[in-house]
Amino acid sequence: MKTRIAAVLMAGALALSACASSNPLGSASAAPSGSPTAGGATTTLVVGSQQYYSNEIIAELYAQALEHNGFTITRQYQIGQREVYLPELQSGKIDVFPEYSGNLLQYLDKTSTAKTAAEVNAALPAALGSALRPLTAAAAADQDSYNVTKANADKYGLATIADLAKVGDSIKVCANSELEKRPYGPTGLKNDYGLNVEVIPVEDSGGPLTVKALKDGKCDTADIYSADPSIASNDLVTLSDPKALILPQNVVPVVSAKVNEQAAAVIDKVGAALSTDELVALNALSVAEQQSSAVIAKGWLTAKGLLS
Amino acid sequence: MNYFTQALAWIADPENLHGDGGLLARSWEQIWYTLLAVLVASVIAIPLGYLVGHTGRGRGLVVATSGAARALPTLGVVTLVGLIFGIGLFAPMVALVLLAVPSVLAGAYAGVEAIDPRTKDAARSMGMSEWQVLTKVEIPLGLPLLIGGLRSATLQVVATATLAAYVGAGGLGRFLFLGLKTQDYPQMLAAALLVMVIALILEGAYELAERQAAQRLRTH
Numbered sequence: 001m002k003t004r005i006a007a008v009l010m011a012g013a014l015a016l017s018a019c020a021s022s023n024p025l026g027s028a029s030a031a032p033s034g035s036p037t038a039g040g041a042t043t044t045l046v047v048g049s050q051q052y053y054s055n056e057i058i059a060e061l062y063a064q065a066l067e068h069n070g071f072t073i074t075r076q077y078q079i080g081q082r083e084v085y086l087p088e089l090q091s092g093k094i095d096v097f098p099e100y101s102g103n104l105l106q107y108l109d110k111t112s113t114a115k116t117a118a119e120v121n122a123a124l125p126a127a128l129g130s131a132l133r134p135l136t137a138a139a140a141a142d143q144d145s146y147n148v149t150k151a152n153a154d155k156y157g158l159a160t161i162a163d164l165a166k167v168g169d170s171i172k173v174c175a176n177s178e179l180e181k182r183p184y185g186p187t188g189l190k191n192d193y194g195l196n197v198e199v200i201p202v203e204d205s206g207g208p209l210t211v212k213a214l215k216d217g218k219c220d221t222a223d224i225y226s227a228d229p230s231i232a233s234n235d236l237v238t239l240s241d242p243k244a245l246i247l248p249q250n251v252v253p254v255v256s257a258k259v260n261e262q263a264a265a266v267i268d269k270v271g272a273a274l275s276t277d278e279l280v281a282l283n284a285l286s287v288a289e290q291q292s293s294a295v296i297a298k299g300w301l302t303a304k305g306l307l308s
Numbered sequence: 309m310n311y312f313t314q315a316l317a318w319i320a321d322p323e324n325l326h327g328d329g330g331l332l333a334r335s336w337e338q339i340w341y342t343l344l345a346v347l348v349a350s351v352i353a354i355p356l357g358y359l360v361g362h363t364g365r366g367r368g369l370v371v372a373t374s375g376a377a378r379a380l381p382t383l384g385v386v387t388l389v390g391l392i393f394g395i396g397l398f399a400p401m402v403a404l405v406l407l408a409v410p411s412v413l414a415g416a417y418a419g420v421e422a423i424d425p426r427t428k429d430a431a432r433s434m435g436m437s438e439w440q441v442l443t444k445v446e447i448p449l450g451l452p453l454l455i456g457g458l459r460s461a462t463l464q465v466v467a468t469a470t471l472a473a474y475v476g477a478g479g480l481g482r483f484l485f486l487g488l489k490t491q492d493y494p495q496m497l498a499a500a501l502l503v504m505v506i507a508l509i510l511e512g513a514y515e516l517a518e519r520q521a522a523q524r525l526r527t528h
């Protein structure tokens with residue numbers, strides 16, 4: 001009896017360890033890794049995205065444009081965190097990934113001092129190492145931004161982050177709690193703009209609860225991603241950042257060595273057409289009209305003439 | 309194991325322990341939110357449970373409704389109520405009360421229902437009014453099951469009260485969210501361990517209360 005129980009336990013443990021070691025992206029690595037050919041028709045590329053609807057839309061733009069140009073695409077969307085997907089990219093299991101320049105650089109190189117978009121873009125190739133390379137960064141950026149209500153902007157005359165000093169001695173910011181620890185959080189706001197800031201934690205990443213808290217007057221300003229359509233739809237004013245406190249987050253495709261020049265050219269053509277306004281409009285289709293990323297991407301690429 | 313020792317070190321660090329946003333203050337918030345939610349749920353659920361248990365009417369409706377309430381995803385309720393009433397304690401409190409009501413309700417009516425009908429009939433034949441049957445027979449005899457219901461409600465609420473931090477209401481959830489987003493896993497684990505400790509302390513208190521209630525029944 002005892003041995004039988006032990007055998008069952010062993011089998012269970014084996015099954016568990018088999019699960020643990022099987023790669024969730026196994027199908028991707030099993031895909032034919034044919035060397036890039038001149039036509040590109042036999043190349044299968046894996047396109048990944050973060051667990052962020054806007055990032056998935058951008059990934060789908062790349063995917064459909066590549067498919068149109070004869071590449072076979074495997075999609076691996078909605079992968080949570082950078083520490084999960086970046087190793088997959090580095091090991092060649094994912095080939096194309098839309099990234100955000102500033103956060104990517106800060107993740108790869110915590111000592112980086114790059115502040116402007118140009119500096120960040122210049123520092124990225126070295127930080128990514130030899131296995132990966134960034135393609136051309138798009139004009140589109142999706143970064144933290146401090147926003148105020150139109151009413152308060154008019155009342156106090158707010159245009160830049162520095163103007164927040166006019167609101168009062170202590171400024172309340174609605175944001176995810178991690179803003180406390182970010183360089184552009186209270187410490188940066190104090191050093192660069194002389195503001196005393198208290199973070200009111202609302203954990204929906206600048207989503208509707210954060211917007212509601214700002215409109216209710218629970219805070220003076222709210223941290224919302226700059227490509228979020230809710231900024232325009234709620235008539236919010238984004239404060240400019242003359243001291244470049246907030247690291248620029250331009251959309252930049254990170255690709256593996258499997259992406260040949262032809263594929264890179266296709267992706268870069270998509271990036272060249274992507275401005276922040278375009279990105280906000282794409283996001284709005286998802287938020288307001290609940291369209292799928294595939295439908296949104298097809299419509300946009302067709303309108304831009306990238307599928308003809 | 310490494311995370312575990314780091315988490316213990318994080319808890320022991322006086323800088324994390326004290327102050328406005330320290331572990332002690334957040335733990336009190338966690339306990340206070342839990343007790344408040346269970347109290348509000350009790351005010352709603354205990355009279356309702358007794359009514360259902362005593363009259364035997366409306367049982368199907370109450371069970372189905374409270375069962376459905378139990379299935380509501382708490383984060384969804386917090387978000388929905390938060391979008392209507394804004395950030396703060398109100399939204400998570402609504403969600404926690406909704407979470408606690410079914411267990412308390414079940415404890416209240418099950419305690420009354422489980423009593424031998426002959427006992428109730430005996431009480432009535434002694435000339436007790438319905439009110440007396442409820443207060444002198446059904447409530448004391450149903451107490452152990454009611455405490456059991458309160459106990460399971462409290463256990464669910466104390467863990468779920470971490471969601472209060474989602475809408476800026478504090479509690480130990482603050483450290484969970486912050487740790488998750490900044491990859492500070494020792495901090496996350498520290499907060500999770502404290503939630504467990506609080507749950508165990510509350511469990512201990514209920515265990516004592518249940519024993520007391522059972523003992524009183526025996527000596528009567």
